[in-house]
Amino acid sequence: MESITLVSAILGKMSNIGKWQRQFIIHLIPLIMSIRGRINFMQMSRYGTYSMTSYRNNFDKTFDFGAFNTEHIKIKGTAYHVIIFDPSHIRKSGKSTFGKGRFWSGCDNQSKLGLEIGGIAIGDIEHHTAFHYEAIQTPNAENLKLSGKNLIDHYADLIIKRKAALMKFSTYLAVDAYFSKKTYVDKILDNTDFNIISRLRDDAVMYYVFNGHPTGKRGRPQCYDGKVDVKNPAMNYFKIVHQDLEIRIFSAIIYVKSLQQKVKIALVQYLDENSPKIKSTKIYFSTDTNLSAWHIVKYYRIRFQIEFIYRDANQFTGLEHCQARCEEKLYFHFNSSLTTVSIAKSAHYLTIPKEQRESFSMADIKTIYHNQLLLERFFDVFAIDPDTHKNNPKVKELYYFGSIAA
Known part of the structure; x- marks a missing residue:
């Protein structure tokens, strides 16, 4: 099996792994790909070669998925990456499950009972895909309060604690519009060397940066030159950097009130091919004011690839099927499920020449x-x-x- 060859090669580059755990990981990932139906300890014992107790015990052992997936990306990835972070709601019942609470579900567009993971992925620009890196369970409201943190602090700390390892891939962190908050952006910028790429709300308040000469009059010099109207961008500040039948991209350095700083804006108008009307307008930004607007859009678009990892893990590798309730087993289950999707993609999809690839199935x-x-x-x-x-x-x-x- 191609996956066994790949997993063996990855483990061969890792140190401090015992023989038993090495054999177990080589056995587990192809097994997850083979099981029909729910993927839990009982099913593993039915399809695999170990007892249900053995699977439970091995899921309780420490394994560095971040290091494993780093070696995976070195083997199968290119040199053109962007870091992606996105939380995901996990449906889970059971009163004694670690970390159970109310978390936002994007699918249901409401807060729901269950668990949440903060997923980190490495977006590969040339392959136009993403590799899973690591998933960390989000503490519930009670545990966050005990630690003296809020949710934004927790999300930022996940990146800050792993900055040394993640910086080897990219200096750009792509996150969705929820994270376009001053508290999150400032904490990342103050504690890491990452630049953030995200999307602003459609009603974000922005101001043109005044570029004129000082008047010499008394009082504070003029800083801004009017409010930005995204439907009618001022062409003495914005310039068109790209246009085709689908989109038109405007670029400018703009002051954003909610972030309280100047950022590079990529104002994108999505066009209707059959009429001169504009279907919608989206505002993307980067804290790196030297990054081109075209790259801002390109990097943000790759962010959505993490959603495909979540989708495939939910549907095919049992992301929500874990029978365990303790923190260690849940961590192992979430990461083995998500890692299996990336291994499957590398072993059976990225090996196909780029021009011959169809949709990954x-x-x-x-x-x-x-x-x-x-x-x-x-x-x-x-x-x-x-x-x-x-x-x-x-x-x-x-x-x-x-x-x-x-």
Whole structure:
């Protein structure tokens, strides 16, 4: 299996991992790809080679997923990256589950009971995808209060604590519009060397920066030259840096009231191909005023790739299926689920030449791995010599039975 080869290569570059844990990780990731239905300890014992107790005990052991995924990205990624951070709500019942509370669910557009993870991913610009890096569980309101932090402090601290490792990939951090707050932006800028790329609210208050000469009169010099109207940008401040049939990008350095600082703005008008009307306008920004508006838009767009990791992990690798309640097992489960999606993508999608790639299908990979596991079970039960039959084209055809790509 391609995934076993890749996982073995990654683990070979990591130190301080015992033989047993190395074998377990090599076994676990392909197993998660093979299981149909819910992915929990009971299902693992049914499909895998260990007992349910063994899976539970191994999920309780410390494993550095950040280091594992760093080596993964070094092998399969390019040199053109952006850091992505995005929280995700996890549905979870059980009164004794660690960290259970009310968290915002973007899918339901409301606060709901459950858990939340703060996911960090590395967006690969050239591959136009993202690799999972690490997911950290968000404390509930009670635990945040005990620690003397608020939610924004917690989100910022996740990046600050990992800044040395993340800086090896990029100096740009892409986050969604929720994080375009002065408290978050200032904390990241004051404690790291990252520049933030995000989106402002549609009703954000912005002012043109006055570039004229001092008048010499008494009083404070003029700082601003009027409020920005995003529907009618002043062309003596904005300039068009890109236009095609879909979008028009304006660029300028603007003072944003909510951030209380000057930032580089990429004002994007989404055009209607069939009429001269503008469908919508979005305001993206970067705290790096030297970054081009085109790159701001490009980096922000790659941020959405983390949503695809969450989607595939929810649908195919059991992100919300964990049977455990303790913090350590939950951490291991969330990260193994998300990491498996990235491994599957690297082993079976990024190996295809870029011009030949179609949409990535985790469903196909699950089908292939399930068929392969089932056939290997037939070989074992009926005592068939696998060396004679595994390379048979008919056997390989059965691996792909039921997959869309086949």
